[in-house]
Amino acid sequence: MLRLTCPCCGAAADETELAPGGEAHLLRQGPGSSDDAFEAYLFQRKNPYGVHFERWRHAHGCGKWFHAARDTRTLEVFGTYSAQVSAPPQDILDRIAEKHPGFSSEGGQ
Amino acid sequence: MATRRYSAFAIAREAARYHAGWDRAWRAPEPKKHYDVIVVGAGGHGLATAYYLGRNHGIRNVAVVEKGWLGGGNTGRNTTIIRSNYLQDASAAIYEKARSLYETLSQDLNMNVMFSPRGVLMLAQTEHEVRGWKRTAHANVLQGIPTEFVGPQRVKEIVPIINIYGPRYPVLGALWQARGGTARHDAVAWGYARACSAMGMDIIQNCEVTAIRQSDGEVTGIETTKGAIGCGKLAIVVAGHSGRLADMAGFRLPVESVALQALVSEPIKPCMDVVVMANTVHGYMSQSDKGEMVIGGGADGFNNFTQRGSFHHIEETVRALCETFPIITRLKMLRQWGGIVDMTGDRSPIISKTPLGGCFINCGWGTGGFKAIPGSGWAMAQLVAKGEPGPLAVEFGLNRFREGRFIDESVAAGVAH
Numbered sequence: 001m002l003r004l005t006c007p008c009c010g011a012a013a014d015e016t017e018l019a020p021g022g023e024a025h026l027l028r029q030g031p032g033s034s035d036d037a038f039e040a041y042l043f044q045r046k047n048p049y050g051v052h053f054e055r056w057r058h059a060h061g062c063g064k065w066f067h068a069a070r071d072t073r074t075l076e077v078f079g080t081y082s083a084q085v086s087a088p089p090q091d092i093l094d095r096i097a098e099k100h101p102g103f104s105s106e107g108g109q
Numbered sequence: 110m111a112t113r114r115y116s117a118f119a120i121a122r123e124a125a126r127y128h129a130g131w132d133r134a135w136r137a138p139e140p141k142k143h144y145d146v147i148v149v150g151a152g153g154h155g156l157a158t159a160y161y162l163g164r165n166h167g168i169r170n171v172a173v174v175e176k177g178w179l180g181g182g183n184t185g186r187n188t189t190i191i192r193s194n195y196l197q198d199a200s201a202a203i204y205e206k207a208r209s210l211y212e213t214l215s216q217d218l219n220m221n222v223m224f225s226p227r228g229v230l231m232l233a234q235t236e237h238e239v240r241g242w243k244r245t246a247h248a249n250v251l252q253g254i255p256t257e258f259v260g261p262q263r264v265k266e267i268v269p270i271i272n273i274y275g276p277r278y279p280v281l282g283a284l285w286q287a288r289g290g291t292a293r294h295d296a297v298a299w300g301y302a303r304a305c306s307a308m309g310m311d312i313i314q315n316c317e318v319t320a321i322r323q324s325d326g327e328v329t330g331i332e333t334t335k336g337a338i339g340c341g342k343l344a345i346v347v348a349g350h351s352g353r354l355a356d357m358a359g360f361r362l363p364v365e366s367v368a369l370q371a372l373v374s375e376p377i378k379p380c381m382d383v384v385v386m387a388n389t390v391h392g393y394m395s396q397s398d399k400g401e402m403v404i405g406g407g408a409d410g411f412n413n414f415t416q417r418g419s420f421h422h423i424e425e426t427v428r429a430l431c432e433t434f435p436i437i438t439r440l441k442m443l444r445q446w447g448g449i450v451d452m453t454g455d456r457s458p459i460i461s462k463t464p465l466g467g468c469f470i471n472c473g474w475g476t477g478g479f480k481a482i483p484g485s486g487w488a489m490a491q492l493v494a495k496g497e498p499g500p501l502a503v504e505f506g507l508n509r510f511r512e513g514r515f516i517d518e519s520v521a522a523g524v525a526h
Contacts, residue, residue, distance in 0.1 A: 054411065
């Protein structure tokens with residue numbers, strides 16, 4: 001079973017305590033955005049075979065949203081971090097780079 | 110190599126000579142330098158695409174390349190349910206095409222796919238579901254697909270082992286499609302593969318695509334672990350791994366890959382001769398010809414390529430089925446496995462041209478691809494051959510997301526797609 005540590009309350013939570021929230025760091029679009037941008041924001045997903053940044057909610061705990069970095073091939077978790085950022089923090093990227101030298105995140109989109 | 114017909118006479122002939130005369134069902138050739146069409150993915154949908162390219166459109170210089178072994182992905186991992194009782198017209202049309210092709214598939218392919226139209230019962234266990242299935246039954250009447258909404262007593266007649274007075278979710282009725290059923294999933298892949306090979310097509314296993322070659326926005330070939338292969342047209346039919354192939358081709362998809370699990374019990378004597386789906390409680394069950402209870406449940410909520418799902422989904426499914434079928438409470442489960450399914454936002458598939466010229470994609474079948482294999486192959490072959498979608502595929506284009514023309518089966522079909 002997947003276990004993630006909630007960065008908000010510090011609890012190590014089982015997957016049954018959490019709700020998955022999909023791809024992280026999507027750039028929200030609004031009035032004035034192009035059709036292309038809207039399509040990308042609403043529907044297109046990275047769906048990576050490997051390292052994935054995603055949103056989770058500690059639904060049956062503190063209720064807060066947070067981010068996690070996880071490998072979709074192995075379910076290895078590289079760490080969790082605050083929901084209040086628009087790109088993964090450096091320490092998470094360093095931890096990923098240890099396992100996957102040369103890994104680069106596109107950040108925002 | 111001429112493919113010998115399978116028949117009762119062939120069995121009798123071989124029985125008289127120690128079964129020494131059976132040939133391989135399909136050839137295992139090395140790739141040629143160039144093909145008119147390359148299909149990536151030798152699962153049911155890919156092989157059916159190749160088969161109908163040859164049979165319906167006369168295109169036989171075709172290769173089907175497969176990373177692993179033939180039919181080793183979701184084709185070999187599903188719960189083999191076949192039905193066409195969908196709400197939306199576009200879905201009903203393609204699933205009904207598939208279901209009707211299944212009826213004669215054994216004869217068409219000269220391979221017994223063991224299609225068993227034993228009937229599919231989709232339980233209604235909440236008032237919402239009753240209304241939903243009644244609506245679907247009415248839609249099916251307009252679509253010309255025989256289904257009916259039946260009451261709880263009729264459900265009990267059809268499935269005597271069911272408990273219609275469950276404590277949480279009593280059975281209030283069901284959507285009954287008498288012509289739905291199951292088929293032998295491996296045989297479907299093997300039958301298509303054998304028929305493709307007999308037409309002169311090359312099925313190349315253990316051949317992973319590593320890059321897609323293109324020039325001036327047109328596809329020119331693929332690079333694989335068995336070297337570069339040129340092609341006129343490319344059909345990507347790889348289910349859960351569609352995103353990776355799309356990435357190689359240079360476009361993105363509205364698809365996310367998640368794990369969906371199934372499990373089978375120890376074999377028991379015949380006790381249920383229909384397929385029962387219980388969408389509210391996330392479980393469905395049928396009995397295989399070997400006597401095992403074949404059980405499927407809900408999909409995980411997060412992206413996953415591990416081909417194993419979360420245990421709590423099994424628990425949910427089995428808990429619900431134990432309530433609905435008290436007879437199974439003491440059954441031992443023998444095997445459990447997961448498949449990687451490609452989910453779209455509206456839970457309907459994609460059969461579409463792509464931004465790369467000459468490259469076509471068939472994906473997004475999510476949790477319900479097996480039932481669609483013949484229809485999907487039929488529609489995809491037409492798209493690849495003509496370059497434009499035919500009536501079955503036209504609604505399933507990639508552009509429907511941008512244009513807001515969803516084929517919303519996530520609401521219509523509930524969880525067990």
